[in-house]
Amino acid sequence: MMRLVTVEDAQQIVDIYNYYVMNSIVTLDLVPFSVKDFEEKIKTISNDFPFIVYEVNNEVWGYAYANTFRTKPAYKNTVELTVYIKHTELGKQIGKKLYSELLLQLKNQNYHVVIGGLTLPNDASVKLHENFGFEKVAHFKEVGYKFDKWHDVGFWQLTF
Structure with a gap:
């Protein structure tokens, strides 16, 4: 089921995220987050x-x-999205379900x-975004350094 986040979700969320911090270039964070970090993040963002x-049992x-997206007032109708799926549950269309709901809420809130x-390459995330109508609008070469290698970052945009 899909529901709004609560602070009590912080441990499970940080576990999901830290897997990618430690094992992937999907995020360019280099240091794992604490539960307290994510409790603050949840409070601030929500x-x-x-x-x-997305919760099961x-x-x-x-x-x-x-x-x-940016802090200047002129950007107030633009947001940046984030989605992470537990690495053991990939391929179950969870990202698609989360994005469907998130985009609906954002559209209803007049963003x-x-x-x-x-971070590129990331075929699964590119496909997810493009299936929702996002278009690639920027590609920055070798802007992130992780696991002893330079990585590109691309930006995809959807306009309502």
Whole structure:
């Protein structure tokens, strides 16, 4: 089932995220987060933006949220999206379900543009975004360094 995040989800969310911090270039974070870090993140983000989880039998299998794209007031109708799926549950269309709900909420809240930033290569995330009508609008070469290698970052945009 899909529902709004609660602070009590922090441990499961940080477990999902830290797997990618330690084992993947999907995020360019280099240091694992603490539960307290994610409790603060949940409080801060969910006060202003949609933050949802996908749960099965009281276990969080994925989460997605919108957040500030840039802090200048002129950007207030643009948000950046994030989605992470528990690595053992990939391939079950959870990201698609989370994005469907998140995009619906953002559209209903009158946001105009949503941005997805992806470390490349990341075929699954590119496919997810493009299936929702996002278009690639930027590609920055070798801007992130992780696992002793330079990585590109691309940005995909959807305009409502």
